[in-house]
Each structure stands twice: as C-alpha cells, then as structure tokens.
Amino acid sequence: MSVVRPSLRPLATEPARPGWVRQHARAWHLAVATVCIGAFMGQLDASIVTVALPTIQRSFHTSVSVVAWVGLAYLVALVATVAAFGRLSDTLGRKLIYLYGFVVFVAGSALCAIAPSIDALIAFRVVQGLGAAMLQANSVAIIALAVPRERLGRAIGVQGAVQALGLAAGPAIGGLLLALGSWRLLFLVNVPAGIAAFALGWFLLPRSRELQRGVRFDRAGLALLVPAVATALCVLTIGGSHAGGPGPVAALAVVAVALIAAFCVHERRASSPLLNVAVLTNRDVSTGVLGAFCSYVVLFGVLLATPFFLERGLGLGIAASGATLAVMPVAMGVTSAIAGRLSERVGTRRLAVWGMALCAIALVAVAAEHAGLAVLVVALAALGVGLGLFTPSNNASVMRAAPRRSVGEVSGLLNMGRGMGTAVGLAVTSLLLALGAPATREAHARTFGLTAAALAIVAVGGTLAASLATRAPRAPSATLVGAPGVVEP
Secondary structure, three states: OOOOOHHHHHHHOOOOOOHHHHOOOOHHHHHHHHHHHHHHHHHHHHHHHHHHHHHHHHHHOOOHHHHOHHHHHHHHHHHHHHHHHHHHHHHHOHHHHHHHHHHHHHHHHHHHHOOOOHHHHHHHHHHHHHHHHHHHHHHHHHHHHHOOHHHHHHHHHHHHHHHHHHHHHHHHHHHHHHHHOOOOHHHHOHHHHHHHHHHHHHHHOOOOOOOOOOOOOOHHHHHHHHHHHHHHHHHHHHHHHOOOOHHHHHHHHHHHHHHHHHHHHHHHHOOOOOOOHHHHOOHHHHHHHHHHHHHHHHHHHHHHHHHHHHHHHOOOOHHHHHHHHOHHHHHHHHHHHHHHHHHHHHOHHHHHHHHHHHHHHHHHHHHHOOOOHHHHHHHHHHHHHHHHHHHHHHHHHHHHHOEHHHHHHHHHHHHHHHHHHHHHHHHHHHHHHHHHOOOOHHHHHHHHHHHHHHHHHHHHHHHHHHHOOOOOOOOOOOOEOOOOOOOOO
C-alpha cells in the first residue's frame, strides 16, 4: 500500500538535478557543501539561543523555568521525531524530506521572530525543531549516497567540522546580533539562509536511488514514540534541575516507562515497525549509535559545567570564559576535517577508539588536577581533538554498514542517539552541579572534578563501544552505501 495519495504525488516527487550537475566530476563536492549548510544551521541554532535566554526572559517578564522551555521544546521535537523522519525518508526520498526540512525550519524561524508571547515562542520552537529533525535525519544519509565510498570518511569529516564550527560560532554570533538589535534577529537570520539552502539543495542534491516503496508508515508507532521520548526527556531535564520537586518527576518517570514499554510491544507486533530492530543487529550500527550517545553526553556535559567553573571557581570574566571554552569546539572542528581523510588510511574503528580514549584521559586529568587553568585549557583542547577524531570516524563506520534502502532510518537513529546524549549530558551535569551546591571557589573546584570524573566514565563506555565495531570496512558491494557504479534515476 502506497504511503502517498495520487493527488499528493507531485508534492512527494524528488526534483532531479540538472544534467550538467549530475555529470560533473565534482558533483559530490557540491552535494556535501549543500548538506553542510544545513548541518551548520542546525548546530548554530542549538547554541545561539542559549545566549539570548536572559534577554527573552526580561522581554516577556517570565521565570527562568519557563524560558528554559525555549531550548527544551526544540530539543524534544528534534529527538522525538528524528528517527521517524529517517524512516519516512527511506519511503518518500531523502532529498525530498531534506528539502521540506528547510521549508519547515524557515517557517518556524520566521514565526519565532514574530512571536507575541513566550507560549507562542515555545510552540514555534517546536516547529523549528521538527524542521531540524527533517534535516538531521537525512544529512549523513545524503552524504553516504552522494559520495564515492572511498571518500566517505573525508566527506563526513568535513560535515563534522562544519557542525563543530556552528556550535562554536553560536554564542559569538548570538552576542553580536543581540548587540545590533533584538533577540528576534537570532531567528530572523535563519530565513534568508534557509531559503538559499533550499534552492541549492533543489539543484545540487541527488535523488534517492533505492527506496522502500509500498511500505505502510507506522503511524501508531509514531503516536507512541513522540510522547515516550518527550516524556523521557522531560524527566531528565526537569529531574536534573530539581524543578517541581520529586513528585512530578516520579510521575513523569512512570508515564515515560509505560509509554516506552507500550511502544516496544507495538513495534514487536507491527508488520512495518517505525524503528526496525533488524538494523540494530548490525554490530557497527548498534555500537555506533551507542558511541554517538556517549560522545554527546561528554560534549554537552563539558559545555555546561565548564563555564560555571571558569567564572565561579577560577574567577574569570564572561569574555575570558567564553574564549577558554571555545578551545574545545575549535579543536574539534579542525580535527574533524583532518580525521575524515585520516580514517581512510588507518581505519574508522581505530580512529574512533583513539578519539574516545583521549577524551577519557583528558577528563581524568581534569578530575585529578581541576584547580589549574593551564591544565583545563590543555584538557579542553584534548577533548576537542578526541571528539573530532571520534565523530566522523563513527559516522562513517555506521553509514558504511547501513543497507542503502535504510540509510535514512540509520541516520535518524544516529541523530536520535546524539539528541538523547545531549539531554542526558545536560541533565546529569546539572544534577551534579546542584548536588554539590558549591559556595566557595574550592567547593566549585571539587564539584567540577566530580563532574569530570563522571563524564570520564561515560567516555570509557564510548571507547568500549567503538572497540566493538568491526576491524575493517566491508568490501564495496551493491548492498552498501557509497557503492560505485550506481546511477541516479
């Protein structure tokens, strides 16, 4: 049974690239560059809003707990739907869902820019998060299909570098826009950028080659997955901040467990499940998703904990703290660009293990010698290098193992793992910081050391996950992404 009605079929047809683009020797470079625009925008928007939260709070005369949902709503919408959009793109087309992602993201951004109230802004951030989920579910999948297999690691490394650049540039660009005008500029800037990216994607991205035609979309599974993930994320974020006390958190936890259990039971019985467990039986896919989860717990845990220690533990000003923290994403971006090329020589598994092991060593050093600025700067640089080595290598390993007909689904699962890692990293770190309740610089140093030790344990878990991947990439074949000799329809 077709997912698309005949009357809607024109809207569900992927536009073909012009002939000169399709036949150009550098066509895959153009595709990667186009995908990088969406990758940059997604990471930029995730970090740029944090700078404006105090301003938004004053603008709407609301509380900190309410304005925090401006960030949380975006995260919930993204994580709850990214796997579903990956599954849908395997049916309708990765390019199609990716292009519609820009449409939804631009619309959500424009609505956020004119939001008349804090409630409206939070609702429009959900729209923006849905657009981001459509983009992220297909970014790595499109690269995997457009790029020759022997260049896959390099291309994903470039994308990882651009994502790190967006993450690092968010606070700086946000501060500049706030200085130039209202917080609304932070959302308005996405509109022209998104329109330009949509136009480039229309002409430069390849159409999907193999799709799961005639597969019924699991609407019931989606209806269970969205509230299950949303409730679980709320438990993590609210529990980490102690908002509302233990009673509401416990009630939400019970609801989350019940929804997750109902979803699992439904998926086992569904003829066409939303999350195909079969793809997770591939060791490279399952360990890669787990590794992505661990890496984002480490990344966002450090991003949250470090500014508090720099300002309250070491007494640095806001500008100096921001410059110090920027060492990590900058090192991550530079290393990601190099790691893609390096992984083609030494193998993705080895590079991923080295990367996460370096993260663990850096965090152990911080936990043992957390009082010195020099040690912290070196550790942040090492963390950036470690994450820069791990991320593109892990992504390439997962996408090489993904069957071509399911690359959207696997890409969605990978991004869902990252999103859950983001939420867990923020929740656990905020919980540890709150439990420490430091009042002196020495107490801040001890709490920061404890947080670093906890994140080091997660990094060790990521190292173990990376070590379980296959030792060598599979030989090229028609069943794997990036296989040569496949012509775009």
